[in-house]
Amino acid sequence: MADYPTNHNSLPNIPAELVAAIQNARAITILTGAGVSAESGIPTFRDSLTGMWAKYDPMELATPEAFAREPARVTQWYDERRCNVAQCQPNPGHFALAELEEYCTESQKSFTLITQNVDRLHQRAGSHRVIEIHGSLWEWRCTRTGDQREYLEYPFEHYPPKSKAGGLLRPAVVWFGEALPEHEMMMATDAATSCDLFFTIGTSAEVYPAAGLIDVARQRKIRSRTAHTCEINQDPTRHSDRVDWAIHGKSGEVLPALIDRVLER
Numbered sequence: 001m002a003d004y005p006t007n008h009n010s011l012p013n014i015p016a017e018l019v020a021a022i023q024n025a026r027a028i029t030i031l032t033g034a035g036v037s038a039e040s041g042i043p044t045f046r047d048s049l050t051g052m053w054a055k056y057d058p059m060e061l062a063t064p065e066a067f068a069r070e071p072a073r074v075t076q077w078y079d080e081r082r083c084n085v086a087q088c089q090p091n092p093g094h095f096a097l098a099e100l101e102e103y104c105t106e107s108q109k110s111f112t113l114i115t116q117n118v119d120r121l122h123q124r125a126g127s128h129r130v131i132e133i134h135g136s137l138w139e140w141r142c143t144r145t146g147d148q149r150e151y152l153e154y155p156f157e158h159y160p161p162k163s164k165a166g167g168l169l170r171p172a173v174v175w176f177g178e179a180l181p182e183h184e185m186m187m188a189t190d191a192a193t194s195c196d197l198f199f200t201i202g203t204s205a206e207v208y209p210a211a212g213l214i215d216v217a218r219q220r221k222i223r224s225r226t227a228h229t230c231e232i233n234q235d236p237t238r239h240s241d242r243v244d245w246a247i248h249g250k251s252g253e254v255l256p257a258l259i260d261r262v263l264e265r
């Protein structure tokens with residue numbers, strides 16, 4: 001594995017072999033985490049919570065137990081995150097990934113973007129083949145009927161919000177201790193198994209089963225010797241010394257430089 005730290009006063013260091021691997025790939029799969037949205041002003045879980053939320057641990061709030069105990073507080077936290085996301089814009093990293101998808105479509109490569117993020121900024125940047133394995137802040141589910149749909153008006157008038165059926169509404173995100181959506185996870189696992197180039201971008205890769213997709217992709221590399229893996233992250237992670245290329249820098253700087261090299265701009 002080679003490590004490509006980027007010093008922030010010059011262009012990120014993009015290895016030529018990685019550019020060639022993208023240009024020669026048949027199928028590219030990407031896993032993104034909260035780090036991809038950080039430059040859009042959306043705090044990651046690791047950033048300490050601010051303001052009235054400073055005293056809470058997100059790992060505690062993002063659970064069914066917290067919702068059962070304090071539905072008003074939990075739904076207010078999610079609604080405030082939803083309102084913040086509505087004011088935020090996709091950053092150059094999101095747009096570069098949308099361009100990479102377009103390049104893959106035009107060059108008959110298959111492309112899949114699996115995201116752990118719940119902010120829908122990938123879609124707002126123009127990405128189409130997006131698998132949301134942790135759900136979305138924009139979809140809420142009635143706990144009485146199970147009815148789930150988009151709620152685009154914000155903020156809710158009171159907490160906890162209620163559905164037309166009178167049941168409590170909860171955000172349709174995957175909480176800690178909850179199973180990931182079966183269909184999305186099956187598609188994500190298939191995309192990690194069948195690709196010949198796998199990127200993990202802006203994630204500490206510590207939350208499972210999402211982080212396990214990296215191991216799925218690496219298994220293919222071990223079996224077929226043709227598949228490659230690349231990490232693009234601000235900080236090293238436990239996978240950094242097991243991928244073919246580890247580029248440490250901001251995704252909003254590295255990804256635009258990468259797509260420029262791939263498109264030979």
Ligand code: BV8
Pocket residue numbers: 032033034035036038039043044045046047062116117118134173174175176177178179180201202203204205206207208209232233234235237249250251252
């Ligand atoms: C499951 C939606 C089983 C909600 C999220 C006890 C009981 C049950 C399960 C467990 C348990 N103990 C452990 C587990 C497993 C648990 C888990 O993995 N825990 C971890 C903490 C060890 N997993 C689960 O609970 C999963 N479910 O196992 O269910 C089951 C099975 C069958 C039937 C019933 C049950 C569910 C996990 C999903 C949780 N929901 N999100 C919400 O958003 O509120 S996860 C949430 O945290 C985010 O989605 C994110 O992916 C994850 C981590 O948060 P962050 O740290 O913010 O983000 P990330 O890790 O991506 O790190 C940011 C990175 O970006 C950093 O590395 C940083 O360096 C980098 N960065 C920052 N800025 C930039 C950057 N990189 C590039 N550029 C930049 N500018």
